[in-house]
Amino acid sequence: MLKDYALCQCIKEVSNDDSIKNDISFSILTELADYHQKAMHGIDSLTEKVVLNFEPAQVADYNGKKPYLLRCINYYKSKQLDSLIRTFDLKYH
Numbered sequence: 001m002l003k004d005y006a007l008c009q010c011i012k013e014v015s016n017d018d019s020i021k022n023d024i025s026f027s028i029l030t031e032l033a034d035y036h037q038k039a040m041h042g043i044d045s046l047t048e049k050v051v052l053n054f055e056p057a058q059v060a061d062y063n064g065k066k067p068y069l070l071r072c073i074n075y076y077k078s079k080q081l082d083s084l085i086r087t088f089d090l091k092y093h
Helices: 002-014 025-033 037-052 068-076 079-092
Strands: none
Touching (some): 002 025, 002 037, 002 068
């Protein structure tokens, strides 16, 4: 559940859409994950840092635009996120 929450949080961070920012999925995932609030804040913090470091696409055809959703998917699959979640599993779950 924390991985799903992290993906949703990433999409929320990169979105300017109010329907995403106000989506109740975040509350639902928080309840279902049943982790200590510190774990959720840790995911939020890591996600914010990761999003700030998203690089533009290297292909010239994309004019330096950032592939936000692709980067969020990569974050979701990352060893960095997995490692943080394992830490929270030991500490808070």
